[in-house]
């Protein structure tokens with residue numbers, strides 16, 4: 001796709017986000033995932049990793065109308081219904097806070113749009129993203145109920161196969177999905193996992 005067409009497309013999602021009141025263009029990626037895979041059901045409890053500025057949390061709240069816990073190092077402006085934990089999703093401290101929030105409850109969905117600060121070095125970015133993906137899996141292990149669903153952003157590359165192996169151990173159905181709302185030149189891809197196996 002030419003740079004001009006790519007910019008026009010990005011501009012389209014940016015304008016749509018503004019028009020519909022979403023805080024980020026990325027909201028459309030989750031909407032596409034939802035339309036294709038029906039990841040979120042009414043009443044679902046959801047953890048949203050890498051929630052700032054809040055686009056995915058908005059979509060998660062709209063579809064579930066349930067308990068949504070967002071986590072990010074960066075702030076999220078007040079969003080009705082969102083329980084926001086400001087902190088590093090990879091730290092034990094943050095997981096403790098999630099535990100306090102949930103008590104003995106489990107969640108139905110774990111979402112991760114966690115992204116490292118991209119350096120432009122493909123291998124370094126892939127490695128950092130892989131590490132964040134593995135950290136997101138810890139939330140699956142600790143907080144997701146049996147039968148639950150998981151969406152995780154990753155980057156195409158050799159590490160992704162390693163991550164997919166780990167996801168397949170835990171879920172019955174695993175798919176890769178590239179939303180139209182992703183930048184065309186980006187190597188980002190979303191892993192969609194359905195039906196958490198019993199441990």
Ligand SMILES: C[S@@+](CC[C@H](N)C(=O)[O-])C[C@H]1O[C@@H](n2cnc3c(N)ncnc32)[C@H](O)[C@@H]1O
Pocket residue numbers: 023024026027049050051052053054055056057071072073074087088089090113114115116117
């Ligand atoms: C692509 S943005 C998420 C956009 C969000 N899904 C939305 O729709 O508004 C990625 C986010 O991951 C967050 N992030 C990266 N590493 C993190 C970490 N270790 N703990 C918490 N958040 C992290 C960044 O601060 C950033 O806000």
